Amino acid sequence: MNNRPSLTGLALSMLFAIFAAAMLFPIGLTLVSSLMSEAEISQNYDLIGKMVDTADGGKDAFVNLKLLPDWLTIQQYAQVLILSPKFLSMFWNSVGLVGPIVVGQIVVGSLAAYAFAKLRFPGRDKLFFVYLMTMLMPFQVTLVPNYLVIDKLGLMNHSSAIILPGIFGAFGVFMMRQFMAHIPYALTEAAKIDGAGQLTIFWRVVLPLAKPGLAALAVLLFVDYWNMIEQPLIFLQDSVKQPLSLYLAQINQSARGVGFAASSLYMAPMVLLFLYAESYFVEGIQHSGIKG
């Protein structure tokens, strides 16, 4: 496995490189287009969503896919970052929503995961199955009841309406449980014999060992909630409080040029986080797949 790649390997590598390029193409096109001027964007892509009458000689009209800008400009970025305060305020809105969710779900989730993974109590597996099922449900399934509860709690149109359900999401419990299940019982039993309480074992033994899991969970949660659209769409009517995901949903139709720059800025934290913590990310996904 560690021998040098063979000739077929080389051919395969090239094939893969082409495929990888295709995979990266939407991302690359967004980045490249974000450096074009507004005029160039509208010149190339103005035909999107327009019905050209083909009978009227409009047969040859197509958008012009352009891979290199005529000249580079950071005009769009200046527009997004400097000339309009809305993008940044929504960016921090997103941070303000996602940050508490990630931290909260890690804390709550790892506590519960410890109980599921290392403690024995009646109905444990059934309860875990319920968590698992909830994790799998599409958001729309709990839409009405969730709406009613949030309304009853008076959280409507408040960022807590997004944050609180986020904190108690089942994914953190599930994933930390998978991680902790792999920590050998021998370690926790040894600590128990040494007279450590469950909290000490959790804090001193299990949690340090589950650190990669925590990191992986953080990355996965960040990606997932950074991308959320449905929840704020319904629970945050006030546009001042809305996160960036909704902003981009609005912008793409109206100002494509600015949209490319905003999209690039929007995906940048995720891409950077992913490249930085790719190993944790991979590990997190792999652990979620391994049956405990």
Added chain:
Amino acid sequence: MVMEEQKSGFSKRKLRIFAGLFLALLVICTLAGNTLRSMSLPKVYTQPASKGSVAHEYEGSATVQPGQTLDIANPAGWKVKKVLVKQGDKVSAGQKLIEYDDSEWKLQLDDMQTNLKKQQLSMDQLQANYIAAVTEGSESALAEAKIAIESAKLDIASQKQHILSLQKSMTEGQSVSAPFTGVVIQVNASAGTAPGLGPELVLANSAKGNEIRLQVPGDVAGLLEIGEVLDQITLSDKSNRQLSGTIVSIDDGESGGEGIMPANAGDDSNNTSSLPSSVTISLKDDNLKGGDRVEVKIAKTSEEQTVTVPNEAVHHDERGAFVFTLEGREGPLGNAYYAVETPVKIADSNAYVTSIAEGLFEQQEVIVNSTGFLLDGTRVRR
């Protein structure tokens, strides 16, 4: 084994630096956003176009003049014997004003009366002649005597006529009196002088009151009407008494401009209204004397309520007048503001505000001032 493979093509250190820079950029843009925006966009000061009217004001002073004057001439061209009034005197109708020297004419009258007596005496002689002729029975002498008597009778009648007429003209000419109650405003005659060319004396009619005449700018004058009562008239002496006056005439200034300038109506009316008109106001006040100075204030607002904007907001170019209105577009990046050139028709204006006949509606945000040069469509910040 899994962990071994995680070596990505990017070095973590570079990524960390890059992420740090990215975050720093966003933080800086957030914190310094306002400053950066202010550097790149002109700030505008706006004011909503409001419903209102344009106030026109005029302030001026004028000298009070009599409403009606009468020049009194020397009726007979005689020498002045005595002037009975002096300037500023109030006189009533019929009051004697000047006496004239009639001594020359008295002598003539005496002569004529003497002549008449002589004629009457010679009449007696003629009658005696006639009686003698009757008694003589001479036909021819009788006829002669008869003619002589007739002729003498005619002479006497004529002489009597002369005397009467002389007497009449003497009573008329020896003095002159006021035809109406009024004030003597000018006296030219003095005792002993021969009659001059001008009037002996000028008399103002009290019944007709006083008046002032003002040169009022056209925009104000256009709002005035004959018969209108003005009450912001102040006597400029120590009393500062408030007077009121009635407009009796408005003479428009040169209004030939309308024909020469066929430009659009808005500009036209604007131009002609700046020509001054002469306005006469009559003052009914018994204590006023001619020559008093009065201060007049006229404040008028056009009656119809129109949309008004400050004058600074109105610009002119070769296509006419326009204002910049502020248009907010609910942009994808939040509200973006643009200056929009809006052509307007000016209805009226004064030193501060302009009223707009067409092109603007109430509450529309109008840019009054800006920190930068504006063009149609310039992006601005409020």
Added chain:
Amino acid sequence: MSRDGAVAGLFLAPSLIGFSVFYLIPFVLGFYQSFTDGAIGGQLVGFRNYADLLHSASFRKAAGNTMLFTAVGVPLLIILSMTLAILLNRSLYLRSWLRTSFMLPLVVPVASVVTVWQVFFDWNGTLNAWLHELGMARVDWMQSNWSMSIVVVMYVWKNIGYDMILLLAGLQSIPKDYYETASLEGAGRFRQFRHITVIYLTPTLFFVLLISIINSFKVFRETYLLAGDYPYDRLYMLQHYMNNMFFELDVQKLTAAATLMVGCIVMLTSGLLRAERRFRENSE
């Protein structure tokens, strides 16, 4: 054991309270509501809402589309990611770069690439321009039955990395000496694949299948951003239906549909888990 249970209660408490308030209780409420009529107070009406729902054409359309999408998209995704994983599970030039590229779409927010999809699949888009170059007629990708394939493409694009990672992990957990032994015994590549790879990968495959189905529900974001509340008929999924029922305040239909969907997912999941268990028992 009982002490453990008390401590477990403490550890679980925060999560359990929040989980109940925001997920469990709402769901039970919704389940109850699906059996009531729309009035306040809610008279129990038995299965009438379900009957209404099943008679509703738009629900049937939505359910049909969702099933079709899952039936087409999921196998395609698994086959592609499987191929990718097997091919990538060897030494290659730029291997880590390649893997990174395949995973990157996973973290890229849906909203930020929607414009790119538009550029490609619009009536005047690049794809039609290419077709035109080849002398073919345009296809209205978003407004025809092709639209489903567009969503499948987006779904595959986004999720291939996830599945690939899971499958790679599964592949790498197969001891290498199995293959060595097999090739010593003269088994060909294909036999090795059938008798070693497939067998040992099956537990992973069960999970990949489950995750892929779940992720197929999330494709709603893409379709919503690309086509709005009411997309072309072919794209009208259950999530659209539920979303629209929510905005139309048709709580009964929505909760009934939700309950049905939950029932399906629970049955599917437990079926898969049971099948996996049986498979594992059989193979041991």
